[in-house]
Amino acid sequence: MDWDKLRIFHAVADIGSLTHAGDILHLSQSAVSRQIRALEESLNVTLFHRHARGLILTEQGELLYDATSHMSKRLETAEARIRDSEDGVFGELRVTTTTGFGTLWLAPRIGNLYRQYPDLQIDLILEERVLDLPMREADVAIRMKEPSQADLVRRRLMNVNMRLYATPEYLREHGEPKTFAELKDHRIVSQSLNARQVNESVSWLRELMEMDHPSQLTLNNYFGVLQAVLHHVGIGVLPDYVIDEVPEIVRVLPEDESKVIPVFLAFPEELRHSKRVQAFRDFVLDEIRKNKRHTAASSEVI
Structure with a gap:
């Protein structure tokens, strides 16, 4: 034809x-x-x-x-690889991750990447749907579980735990719970149990959500949970990295937290040698190393 x-x-x-x-x-x-x-x-x-x-x-x-x-x-992929064979890091890079991680962790730090590579054009796609990387719906993904798609390079970036947070104002007005059981007397703000990125924290969150609370608020992403907590709506279930960007909230019940949730970076095997992908990967790992709360992984797997 x-x-x-x-x-x-x-x-x-x-x-x-x-x-x-x-x-x-x-x-x-x-x-x-x-x-x-x-x-x-x-x-x-x-x-x-x-x-x-x-x-x-x-x-x-x-x-x-x-x-x-x-x-x-396939032609787009070929074009990307041809362009990446040239000197310098520039051009479009499509990055996908969840709304919560993208707004609360990645977006506040992205300026550091632009300071290194001012000619990059980042298209940050924030949604809960898992985009198809081999079909080039995005170039790079940061996901809250290990990707299952074939032909992807995967690297474990860090571990996250879900914890309980509230504002000092809320705790002064409603009292601070001293035990897990006392949470039943407070409004809990969280993602619903069927949200995509609850993952490994679901057993801990289910125990919390099945308490006989007088009132609950559920949202479909962690950014919404954080906004409600900041406005003193209740005690929020949030990933531990939020405290780095939002020091005005405090941890409730410091001994309680979810199981570890692994965070993975993934991209198609055909982009393994892409300078843009390498630059983004190195930027993310460097930002994680700056934060003593999390430990960057040391190897990548296929």
């Missing part, structure tokens, strides 16, 4: 419009239409259903779009 026709087809399928695809490709609408018709004739199939609201892929069109999407990802 003709590469130019496939490139034009992919753009039209992506956007759903001949005109808008032409704008991106710097081609006229009629030229795009001719190329699509020629591709359909060469394959002897109809690739699009045409209607007033735009174009919809047929079943055969879906199959071809899936193939061109894989081709596009």
Whole structure:
């Protein structure tokens, strides 16, 4: 098949419009239409259903779009590796992690990376969904459990424990619990038990959440939990790294905490020699070493 026709087809399928695809490709609408018709004739199939609201892929069109999407990802990877063979660290790096870790730990420190590499363009994708690294939905991931996908380089960065925190104002008004059992007299602010990143802390959190509390507040990420705690809503269940950035909260029940939650950095094997990925990895490890609370891992695994 003709590469130019496939490139034009992919753009039209992506956007759903001949005109808008032409704008991106710097081609006229009629030229795009001719190329699509020629591709359909060469394959002897109809690739699009045409209607007033735009174009919809047929079943055969879906199959071809899936193939061109894989081709596009591989070309992006090749481009990244070619660019990374040059001197210097620059260009786009897509990093994904959870909303909580991204807002509470990574974003406050990212300026240190830019001071070293001012020409980097970081796209920080914060969401609870696990993005597909081999399909290049992101270049690098920081995750609260070991990735299970094949063909990933994985490195354990540090260990995190969930702990209990509150503001001094809240404790003055409501009293400070001295035992785990006394938590039942307080409003607990936490993630729900079915949240994606609860992971290894779930048994400890379940015991806490199943107490007969007069009131509870659950949210879907730790940033929301922290905001509620800072506004004296209750005692919050938060990762221990928050205290580094938010010294105005204090730990409650210092002897109680969750099991260890491992934090992993992962990226596709094909980016092992990427200068941008190496720079980001080294930056994260350096930030962890600065913090005596956590210990950086010493090796990476495939």
